Amino acid sequence: MGPTEDRSEIAFFDVETTVPTRQGQKFSILEFGAILVCPKKLVELESYSTLVKPSDLSLISSLSVRCNGITRDAVISSPTFAQIADRVYDILHGRIWAGHNILRFDCARIREAFAEIGVPAPEPKGTIDSLALLTQRFGRRAGDMKMATLASYFGIGQQTHRSLDDVRMNLEVLKYCATVLFLESSLPEVFPENSWVSPNAVTRRRAAKSSPQGNSSNNNSHASSSNIGGNPISLPVQQGETHPILSLVTICSEDRASILAEPSATESDSFNMHTTSDQITGATLETDINMEEHATVSTEASPSEDTSTSLCTTKFLEPDQVSVSFITASFVPFFRGSQRIQLWHKDDCLQLLCNNLRVRFGISTKFTDYAGRPRLSFVVDVPPNLCTVLEASDGVAQRLFSDSGSGSEWRPAVTRKNGYFNYPTMRLHIPTAVSGDVANYATEMHQKEASGAVQRLIFSKFDAAELDSLIKPGAILDAFISLDTYDYQQSAGIRLVAKKLIIRS
Incomplete structure (x- = not known):
């Protein structure tokens, strides 16, 4: 053949x-x-x-x-x-x-x-x-x-x-x-x-x-x-x-x-x-966050021309610094004339700094992009103050989303499951940056030693196994998170993207 x-x-x-x-x-x-x-x-x-x-x-x-x-x-x-x-x-x-x-x-x-x-x-x-x-x-x-x-x-x-x-x-x-x-x-x-x-x-x-x-x-x-x-x-x-x-x-x-x-x-x-x-x-393809779905292949996450990012500063707020009454949502330009929902806190984009997050489930490679590379994500426990912010953000974004006329099912950012493990979790996504044939992590990653010294991690190649050894169940990390809304595959919601991770040794 x-x-x-x-x-x-x-x-x-x-x-x-x-x-x-x-x-x-x-x-x-x-x-x-x-x-x-x-x-x-x-x-x-x-x-x-x-x-x-x-x-x-x-x-x-x-x-x-x-x-x-x-x-x-x-x-x-x-x-x-x-x-x-x-x-x-x-x-x-x-x-x-x-x-x-x-x-x-x-x-x-x-x-x-x-x-x-x-x-x-x-x-x-x-x-x-x-x-x-x-x-x-x-x-x-x-x-x-x-x-x-x-x-x-x-x-x-x-x-x-x-x-x-x-x-x-x-x-x-x-x-x-x-x-x-x-x-x-x-x-x-x-x-x-x-x-x-x-x-x-x-x-x-x-x-x-x-x-x-x-x-x-x-x-x-x-x-x-x-x-x-x-x-x-x-x-x-x-x-x-x-x-x-x-x-x-x-x-x-x-x-x-x-x-x-x-x-x-x-x-x-x-x-x-x-x-x-x-x-x-x-344009950028949103990752499927429903990990119980049967399908196993998604597509490439190439750099987008998301003009909404130019509206945001580099300011990240800790959950206790966020007043839920000041969380709003509006449509902003996205890609070549389209729009997306942007979450705001007062006059700036809502971005979060979450310290001392505990990893519940390590790196997932269940979904792959069109080139066969795994699309990486992991699950962390959500403390009560962060739950309050995320659920308020969900409510604000979902109301605007419903008014837009989309028929997609809204998926909450915080997951709760009945049974023994009945405590909230959220999934953090590590996007892939692709340049030609070379792929690497778009998330900036650092390792913090017990002494307090912080060292940036440099990866020469895209290796999910190497990352899995760092982000494993029980690990503690600080995460700088952007709240990116999506409407994809009849599912919609807030995708939590790790912009920067500080992994505690």
């Missing part, structure tokens, strides 16, 4: 998988479906789909069957992933990949499947994730932006949870949304510019999917089907030409570091897809 020639078709693809039922259990692909689409005419050229027999049939639980209807009997005689790997590689490698929520879910499952059989995974030359793009450009008029919801909005079918149906529906939904946006852009006086977009409307979560015709071409009695021949049609794009779908592509570099981020929700031209592509490539 060596390198293939440059091919211009867009590969819309989807996988159906088992659903993990316990911690540490992985996903296993049960079905793969793809269509090749002409980028000029947006018509389906060829298709391929097959059920896949997992290495362990017991992974197909009742929960998995409820999600996609694929039973153990349905896949018992189907090929394993190793048997279809060559075909999947040929379909995907060197093409533009497209799908709904693929960056978060489907791309990761493909790479995992190839890794399990010890074979290099295919690589895209660009990626279109329709969930974030449509949320940004089409807004929340269609609700939660799941594929089934979008299909219902346009009246083009009901979800079937089958791969080939899903990708065909994805293409149809893109066509409908693009048409609506084109018509609206032609009558700006009738359709006020972006009046339907919330100031921070961008979400992305595992999407449910549907058939554009309302009937399924896949069922349990058909293990596989294929209309992709040995010589796929190549449709080169002429220099200088632009196409509505190709302009959505996020071009993939060799290290795959340039990928989906948090796009603007208030650009001047609601149909300027070139602008969308630029924003998607360059």
Whole structure:
């Protein structure tokens, strides 16, 4: 499976998988479906789909069957992933990949499947994730932006949870949304510019999917089907030409570091897809803070152009210095015309200095960015005075957030769980700074000796294991924290970012 020639078709693809039922259990692909689409005419050229027999049939639980209807009997005689790997590689490698929520879910499952059989995974030359793009450009008029919801909005079918149906529906939904946006852009006086977009409307979560015709071409009695021949049609794009779908592509570099981020929700031209592509490539992506969520891949945290940071000083307040009655929130410019919620204390940004925090859980590497680097965070106990400040901040930001019209679920900054360990915690995030192929910690870190001497820690490379030896359960540290609001993957809240850490020896 060596390198293939440059091919211009867009590969819309989807996988159906088992659903993990316990911690540490992985996903296993049960079905793969793809269509090749002409980028000029947006018509389906060829298709391929097959059920896949997992290495362990017991992974197909009742929960998995409820999600996609694929039973153990349905896949018992189907090929394993190793048997279809060559075909999947040929379909995907060197093409533009497209799908709904693929960056978060489907791309990761493909790479995992190839890794399990010890074979290099295919690589895209660009990626279109329709969930974030449509949320940004089409807004929340269609609700939660799941594929089934979008299909219902346009009246083009009901979800079937089958791969080939899903990708065909994805293409149809893109066509409908693009048409609506084109018509609206032609009558700006009738359709006020972006009046339907919330100031921070961008979400992305595992999407449910549907058939554009309302009937399924896949069922349990058909293990596989294929209309992709040995010589796929190549449709080169002429220099200088632009196409509505190709302009959505996020071009993939060799290290795959340039990928989906948090796009603007208030650009001047609601149909300027070139602008969308630029924003998607360059802005900052918020980390998923729900550590119980199944999905394991997120995207690169590249430097952002967050203009709101220029409004803040370097002043950090201890919790006892904060008067909750002076905590306010407002929208401030964020990235290329978008807005984000900024928390304030009196006339300055609310930033906190928290001394003597005790680490409850050490460095987590559960989530990774698109280049495979772990996105680091750790959990600390929250003292009562800090709880008061964070919960007041949550309340102020959530009220403004609700008024903005976003339908995302607000997640509190302070976590409380019932049971024996019934005391509050918060998660601190250590952002990654990426320069070319080099990644390092964006958090400034120091170590404080028992004598009181403080020494700055210099890291020559990004090494989560080395950091884990410093920030371990029971460790005591001082943290300089920024309170960054986010609205991402249908979750919203305050992300606590460690700007500086002083770790006690």
